[in-house]
Amino acid sequence: MNESDSQQDSTDTQPRSHRSKISKPLISRITESVYCVQRRDYMSCSYIVVRENGIVLVDSGIDSNAQDMRDGLAEINRSPEEVKAILLTHWHNDHASGAASIRETSGAEIYYHEDGHAKYTREARARGIRGWLAGRLPDAGFWAPVRGLLELAPPRAVSATTFVSEGDLILDEFRVLETPGHEDGHVSYIFEAENVLFAGDALAVVHDHIGFMSRFLTHDFKAARESMLRCLTLEVAAICPGHRYPLLDPKAEILEQMRDRLENLRWWPIIGC
Numbered sequence: 001m002n003e004s005d006s007q008q009d010s011t012d013t014q015p016r017s018h019r020s021k022i023s024k025p026l027i028s029r030i031t032e033s034v035y036c037v038q039r040r041d042y043m044s045c046s047y048i049v050v051r052e053n054g055i056v057l058v059d060s061g062i063d064s065n066a067q068d069m070r071d072g073l074a075e076i077n078r079s080p081e082e083v084k085a086i087l088l089t090h091w092h093n094d095h096a097s098g099a100a101s102i103r104e105t106s107g108a109e110i111y112y113h114e115d116g117h118a119k120y121t122r123e124a125r126a127r128g129i130r131g132w133l134a135g136r137l138p139d140a141g142f143w144a145p146v147r148g149l150l151e152l153a154p155p156r157a158v159s160a161t162t163f164v165s166e167g168d169l170i171l172d173e174f175r176v177l178e179t180p181g182h183e184d185g186h187v188s189y190i191f192e193a194e195n196v197l198f199a200g201d202a203l204a205v206v207h208d209h210i211g212f213m214s215r216f217l218t219h220d221f222k223a224a225r226e227s228m229l230r231c232l233t234l235e236v237a238a239i240c241p242g243h244r245y246p247l248l249d250p251k252a253e254i255l256e257q258m259r260d261r262l263e264n265l266r267w268w269p270i271i272g273c
């Protein structure tokens, strides 16, 4: 789909949300450079990484106009114009919706894995009744991820400036870890300067423990299990997941406990726990 097609398409599916009904995100500082932007809907988390030469976002919020990321940047006295790159873990609406809008504002480079390309760009979006139904749902707030899962695409097309793959080092600081299973083309990123893992939806953090993403949201159980194991063998200062709260200084026994559980897993849990 070309750019004019995508603009036409997003016009056809106007949001029915009202900003006044959407609560502002919760912003918390995780490390020296990393801030978590958490939306109450789905407790979804995207991240702002503040570097000397610009700002990097890891995922881009749940709003198609990136309002949650804009609010987060304002809260730390930074502006969307300073965003130089957006690293996307996967195309789901609660992670990738704001990317097109921030790119329009700042010209930020967009990074994601090629396996998700047709969904990010909306080329693979569901059509017919399914697409029509999706277009009736708001593209912000509670219904946004439902709309995305129904339509199999974010509300606004976004296209990578660079595809990432296993082992790539982006901007000299972010190492790519391929972690499919929750979704094809899902990747995680390790911010090496502060040893922070951005795990997206490769795993869940439930209170102070590692948990599973829901069975209903897991595309490939075998791959998801391998991806979780990969994440849990890393020694990192913080695990920043795509939902709930980051886990700071994860204890070795907690990681080991989950690795054991995964090694003996017979049935993927219906809800994350």
Ligand SMILES: [Zn+2]
Residues within 6 Å of the ligand: 090, 092, 182, 183, 201
């Ligand atoms: Zn997801």
